Amino acid sequence: MDSFELSKITGAMLAALLLIVGSNVIIDAITATPAGQPLAGYALPTATAEAAGEAAPVAATVDQTAAAPAAPGAGPAAGKEAAAPAAAPAAAGFDAKAVVAMLASAKADEGAAIFKKCASCHVVKKDAPSSVGPNLWGVVNRPKAAQSDFAAKYSEALKAKGGGWTYENLALFLHQPKGYIAGTKMVFAGIKDPNEIAQIIAYLRTLADAPAPLPN
Numbered sequence: 001m002d003s004f005e006l007s008k009i010t011g012a013m014l015a016a017l018l019l020i021v022g023s024n025v026i027i028d029a030i031t032a033t034p035a036g037q038p039l040a041g042y043a044l045p046t047a048t049a050e051a052a053g054e055a056a057p058v059a060a061t062v063d064q065t066a067a068a069p070a071a072p073g074a075g076p077a078a079g080k081e082a083a084a085p086a087a088a089p090a091a092a093g094f095d096a097k098a099v100v101a102m103l104a105s106a107k108a109d110e111g112a113a114i115f116k117k118c119a120s121c122h123v124v125k126k127d128a129p130s131s132v133g134p135n136l137w138g139v140v141n142r143p144k145a146a147q148s149d150f151a152a153k154y155s156e157a158l159k160a161k162g163g164g165w166t167y168e169n170l171a172l173f174l175h176q177p178k179g180y181i182a183g184t185k186m187v188f189a190g191i192k193d194p195n196e197i198a199q200i201i202a203y204l205r206t207l208a209d210a211p212a213p214l215p216n
């Protein structure tokens, strides 16, 4: 075999190799096999970005990670913005008196279960020290901002609101804390379902030596 023939064979082998590699790239580009995907994903920044649909999932992943750090930062501000425009229509559509009318038949034990939402911030045991929020033992008909061991922590807004925690005031506050008392320190979005609000208030009512009378 002379060298000319040898180089022909080498050339043929190289051509075959190129064909195999080339068709693999094409197959990878067309088919998104599970094995092919991560490879295609990693290869993306260099060569085959526009090769196929693989670009889309990777782009989506990048979007998500880009959005994730932004979300917590934007969170509180965005939350306030969202709450403010919503406040007027939601408050207008919310009937606190209807909630009060539901109290007589509302189930306090259901309210106790829902109160888990509040328990991260509020203790309800008589004489127990307040935590993030004031102790809510006996809160029904208690003057606002009157839990003594929480006196230094109440917001000016709540202190300025005045009056006692009537059933109706509680319904308004629990429906939308910042809608009822703009500037409250209670970081809680509120409860939409009037039924749930009635159940929680029915539960709060039981937290007293002498529960307040139910409305007729």
Ligand code: HEC
Residues within 6 Å of the ligand: 115, 117, 118, 119, 120, 121, 122, 132, 133, 134, 136, 139, 143, 144, 145, 146, 147, 153, 154, 155, 156, 157, 158, 165, 170, 174, 183, 184, 185, 186, 187, 188, 191, 200
């Ligand atoms: C993230 C913590 C947090 C959660 C959750 C929370 N609260 Fe509060 N709550 C507070 C804080 C803080 C205050 C004091 C607000 C202020 O000073 O403006 C407060 C105040 C109150 C008051 C007024 C008490 C007073 O002495 O005037 C009531 C009533 C109340 N919360 C009920 C609830 C109920 C019911 C829930 C659950 C549906 C709830 N809160 C969920 C933190 C919380």
